[in-house]
Amino acid sequence: MNTLGKKIRLLRHQNGWSQEDVAKRLDISIPAFSKIETGITDINLSRLEQIAKLFNLSIIQLLTYNDTEEQEKYISDLETSNKKLRERESEIIALQKKIIDLFDELRQSKVLS
Missing domain, CATH: 1.10.260.40 (lambda repressor-like DNA-binding domains)
Structure with missing residues (x-):
């Protein structure tokens, strides 16, 4: 159709x-x-x-004229993209935390030596 x-x-x-x-x-x-x-x-x-x-x-x-099916597909695609973006943002935050922790460990080992 x-x-x-x-x-x-x-x-x-x-x-x-x-x-x-x-x-x-x-x-x-x-x-x-x-x-x-x-x-x-x-x-x-x-x-x-x-x-x-x-x-x-x-x-x-x-x-x-905008039919509902096209709008629903667009909204669904947008929601999927937003979900993936939030997941990636969470991964980035977790990696940033690891970098900070590793930097702190490195700094502590230099202070102790």
């Missing part, structure tokens, strides 16, 4: 419409609408305007 098709599907679900509902509103067959959602059929400008109007959006808003 292409990105635009996913956006259209998401908008349809958000409005509580079936594929049949939208197909009737667009005056096309259900299989034709299904092909739009799945990306099998490319959408011409006229159809794009019709779909945008159906959802009370401009064409730009429709094309740039």
Whole structure:
């Protein structure tokens, strides 16, 4: 399924419409609408305007509409990266502590000798 098709599907679900509902509103067959959602059929400008109007959006808003799946993936990737960063920061702090301890040992051995 292409990105635009996913956006259209998401908008349809958000409005509580079936594929049949939208197909009737667009005056096309259900299989034709299904092909739009799945990306099998490319959408011409006229159809794009019709779909945008159906959802009370401009064409730009429709094309740039952020779907939840993309946002969730981005958030998930960001959380994973932050977790790894925190783990690396902890490792660095532990290594810094070891360096300080070794320096102190070295300094103590020089004082005693």
